[in-house]
Amino acid sequence: FFSFQTLKVECRSTSVQRLCSPPCRIDSYGFERRHDFDSYKEMMNEYVAVLDRRSTRWSKLLRDKPNVEKNLTVKRYVRKGVPNEHRARIWMAASGAQAQMDSKPGYYQSLLAVEHDARLKETIHTDMHRTFPDNILFKSRTEEGLQKDLFNVLLAYGHHNPAVGYCQGMNFIAGYLIIITKDEEKSFWLMDALLGRILPDYYSPAMLGLKVDQEVLGELVKTKAPAVGQLMAQYPGIWTLVVSRWFICLYIDILPIETVLRIWDCLFYEGSKVLFRVALTLVLHHRTEILKARSLPDVCECFKQITCGSFTLDCHTFMQKIFTEPGSLSMTTVQKLREKCRKQILEEESQQP
Incomplete structure (x- = not known):
């Protein structure tokens, strides 16, 4: 999992140092917590022991059984929490996103290579500045920021599923996925799992x-x-x-x-x-x-x-x-x-x- 000290008080992460001026009251995901930082810090100081235990157990489970299966043991482990270092892998396997990505190599890149719908691009652009204005990683348009990754994932999904295209709310979901996976393509396939299979018709025009x-x-x-x-x-x-x-x-x-x-x-x-x-x-x-x-x-x-x-x-x-x-x-x-x-x-x- 993210070290609780990495992004907050001392801001040791290089990208965060450049994007944030002290004092930094920032959580492990780049969110500024001006009003509840102390209570969050107190909770995390206790929760870190739980995360340590879960991390050790998950590491052993995945070492013994590298292929993530759906069974009572894994279900129990998931309910007790997936450590951040394993989250992308577990989400991808459990949702079927990994299987879809493996079956369509190069598909995500092909979506970004097509001629883009001007209205779709403009609609997504409009929401960029509204996406996590309290997160320092999304504030910057530089290489260190995540706005470009977010735009690409939403644009690719809009072309992948034109019946949905883009609607408000999808930007926040894609943003969380990018924070956790640190990978555009995986975030895209997790979006596909959520919007296409787990929550069908949530984001269709009629909702x-x-x-x-x-x-x-x-x-x-x-x-x-x-x-x-x-x-x-x-x-x-x-x-x-x-x-x-x-x-x-x-x-x-x-x-x-x-x-x-x-x-x-x-x-x-x-x-x-x-x-x-x-x-x-x-x-x-x-x-x-x-x-x-x-x-x-x-x-x-x-x-x-x-x-x-x-x-x-x-x-x-x-x-x-x-x-x-x-x-x-x-x-x-x-x-x-x-x-x-x-x-x-x-x-x-x-x-x-």
Whole structure:
């Protein structure tokens, strides 16, 4: 994993030294943490022992079994966290991205070599300065910055999947992938795994997959937290208001980065039901606060607040909670609810003038 001292207080990394003027309150991924640096540092000082243990165990597992298999042991390891030095490899193998990349050598480079759609280029360019303005590695347009890598990945994906092209939210996902993999081509294939297989229709023009999953969460809340479900039912369209950014950005800029990366470990390995486990845990853990809401603005503000604080910052404990607090949640249950909600949404849309 990244040394906790590498990018923050002393800024020993050469590229960061050039991009950052002291004092540096920067985390291990280049994000400036002006307001919560001390609490982040305190958490990391404890979490580093967990990372050390996981790193040792993962190194031994991968030494004994170099080919990453899907089995109960690996699943347990993934749920306990993948160290940063192994993340790209595990994500690529678990998601099928490695197999796709191996089967199409040179494909990524060929996408960058074609004549580019002017509108696509302009749309992506517009979002470049909006992508992680608080990350020193994305601020610079120099060789040391990651803006060029980000632009290339998004441009290649837009040509690879013209039905999706580019929409807001994809820049943040690609940015996280580049931070972890440090590799354009791997980031591209992980984008393909996420948008094409793990989260189909999330980023299509109609965003039907996203709409469906918001309603699925509402159905799950009715079952697992009935009082909250009753409260939310008073406000039509409420789930779109409070959780659309959770899902479309895969919790980026919603939850702390270490927590997001732990969620993504499970997302690439187990699939999209992990997104529901996270949302349900946030709701269940904070149901008392949510039930105090007396108006729509109260509800919206409450859903902002429940993603903050020590509960979500302590990524290791939080990840343990998402597999216990919501209880059982099978992919079969999720798929049945998706079919039901998809049918309802399509019927409602067909009746609109």
